[in-house]
Amino acid sequence: MKRHLKKINALIENFDVETELALQSVSKTKKYKKGEFLLYQGEICKSSFWIEEGITRKYYMNDKKEVTTELLFKHDLAVAFSSYVSNQPSLEFIQAITDVTVSCIDKNSFRDIKENHPQLIQLDLLMTEYYTMWLEKRLFEFHTLNAIERYKLLLLEQPDFIRHIPLTYIASYLVISLETLSRVRTKI
Amino acid sequence: MKRHLKKINALIENFDVETELALQSVSKTKKYKKGEFLLYQGEICKSSFWIEEGITRKYYMNDKKEVTTELLFKHDLAVAFSSYVSNQPSLEFIQAITDVTVSCIDKNSFRDIKENHPQLIQLDLLMTEYYTMWLEKRLFEFHTLNAIERYKLLLLEQPDFIRHIPLTYIASYLVISLETLSRVRTKI
């Protein structure tokens, strides 16, 4: 997966000037305060958000409880994928958990400029592939690791998460209760 | 997601003759007996399998237990996605659970013919998007539904699964023990 990320970065760095400009022409910088929403549940996701600064999360409500599906940092792309692709209302919220600056890329405009910029078609496919592999990995981990192991793996692979994100969100990302997370942390 | 499947079918039905021929030129029909493997864990997945007839499953081993990740029927595409995309050894087996006929599409050849057949680029993206949405849905269901609810949903959405697939595989697809599945079934 690291290899795949490198491919994506290489592609972006080698963008033609016109591709770069086209992309800028459909992006606009937006800022959100901590706690504000980039996308609400029920809304159709009509743009993707390239994080320039800060942290966001995707989550949905189950009963009264939140499940955090993704935590996104600088240079990650925040999208409610299924909603974006299928034009259906999103099950997920996208929320700023710190003050955030994003490049907001309009979906339809992006589709249009892809026509004349094959590198963007490439980018689209590579990013979708990356997200898909990440989903496969996440699903795999839920089915092979228990609470302690999932937390340990997170510590190992995403040490910045624990440094910058409140435990409530960490717990809901690992899909364990806050109390269990607290107990897990004493056992590491 | 149904809408997306229709898009895929529409695209395939409207393939240019040359695209159709190019695709055939990189495909070859293969047959597998019940129980045989289309792909072994540890192998790199270098082709995708379009199911023409029969049923296959993808699964991996966890401790001594199998987790079935996908059940594939006629006109589904069987691929070990992460392995296929990243050229890494597959964690998953792909196995025929009935006698099976597939169109085996060589990955590198497919990549090559995409160059001259934009419809195949389209197809590639659409199918990846579909699989990604399916993964999101599956992950969502594991985190919001308990064993009974997951089984009921399967009955509703995939009644053919229960008709054609041994309960061992159904259980391992729902990621519950065979005993729990048996108990769930008395409670429907």
Place this chain on the structure above:
DNA sequence: TTTGGCATTTGACTTAAGTCAAATAATTAG
């Protein structure tokens, strides 16, 4: 520096689902 509001931890108890073992039922091969 105090207070009110979060964030985190700890304790006691519950529960969904797993495990292990044994009993039936259903297929398949001879």
Place this chain on the structure above:
DNA sequence: CTAATTATTTGACTTAAGTCAAATGCCAAA
């Protein structure tokens, strides 16, 4: 058709993680 396998069910017990409630710690604003 009958034996032998294989698939499914049932029972008794265990366990990981959840729930609810209370205690403690930690800031941040007045």
